[in-house]
Amino acid sequence: MNKTYISDAGRFEGQDVTVNGWLYNKRSSGKLWFLLVRDGTGLIQAVVSKADVPEESFAACERATQESSLSVSGRIAPDKRAPGGYELQVKSVVLHQTALDYPITPKEHGTPFLMDNRHLWLRSSRQTAILRIRHEIIRAIRDFFDSNGFTLVDAPVFTPAACEGTTTLFETQYFDEKAFLTQSGQLYMEAAAMALGKVYCFGPTFRAEKSKTRRHLTEFWMVEPEVAYADLDDDMALAENFLSAVVGRVLETRKEELKTLERDTAPLEKITPPFPRISYDEAAKMLKEKGVAFEYGTDLGGTDETVISEAFEKPVMVHRYPAEVKAFYMKNDPSDPSKALCVDVLAPEGIGEVIGGGQREDDLETLLAKIKKHGLPEQAFDWYLDLRKYGSVPHSGFGLGIERTVGWICGLPHVRETIPFPRMLNRLKP
């Protein structure tokens, strides 16, 4: 008998097939069983009539519990009453393993409980939908850069020092010396851009920030493109084309999953280039007009970002922040040296920052002075400074947080559900 995945069941209408999967739920009506079977590709209702199956198959239905593994064989038939439109008219049931006391029931649960059972929670339809969309987003990211002349260059996870001295790093023993888990691959991408022109890295990054918010993880994935001879305007153009391509791909290929998540796709349909661009000064003026208490010269807070992003239907690109609040490697604006040539992309619907980037300082002396000013160990950056000694050029790049992007596109309130096994301040397990 043919094996089939549930997503392909329609192709076997009228034929006998075997579906291998797990029991999602079951209902009985005397001499009739309705088994809702999932296999990772979908759900199908298997109808077992006592008169049509061997005695042991019917007994197996009685013993089968939620998440027991089983194989059901029978005829695929269209049926309006069945979820998915097709049902399996069962001829035999084989129970592989009986799941006892599966903790996640079809009713409501709290987040801490579900997170403790994350390894099982992944089986639920909402979670599989999120994971498929995450996969599609990652694929779209790779496709975008790969088809635009970028080369993938992997950055190391063990690093000798901070890329940005301001944030906290995870420290680890590296034989006889200390090492840190990377918080960004950017400095390495700058080196790679001088070799290959257009590069990107994609991998996990780590930040030991003790932040307990809906948009922070201690381990998260970031994609970081870096382009030689690109200025801030080129960088913003890249960001808007990139983000639009990613959102467009999910809308195109993952409609079903977005529906499962009850995501209103209308706001996503509007994500096309160009994006509005406003300077930090304009953003500050906007906040003042809206009556938000905001101190000029400071970084934008979460609430400020929400207020600004809610004023636009598309992602907003806020550029030229005060240089003082930004990292040492940012280039100052020649027309106003108090500002940095940087950009934050704030996603709409109150999501906030998903991209941070800008043009890098390319002058050796200026960069050296900034490293000193930030109190960073000059010695650790000797290789980085080499990039300004040997054929320095203007260059720009940005970092996009995968989890925040997945959360935005899926319409999730918290990033913890956007990654299979989240690492947070209070969570290292499972």
Place this chain on the structure above:
RNA sequence: UGGGGCGUAGCAUAGCUGGCAAUGCGCCUGGCUGUUAACCAGGAUACCGAAGGUUCGAGUCCUUCCGCCCCAGCCA
């Protein structure tokens, strides 16, 4: 690290002014040939987060501690 909230059965909750700890899901037993988070009848399951205190009596009031959630800071 600050501000706010919450810990009651495997899970989700109720529990008023201190007086026999309740309901739903799940589980067990039985019934039903078209169920849609099925339904109907019956049953088992609680060191009420921990320690101390007030009281004749504490899930409930007080103190300390532990854990979690939300918001802020930091950021992607």
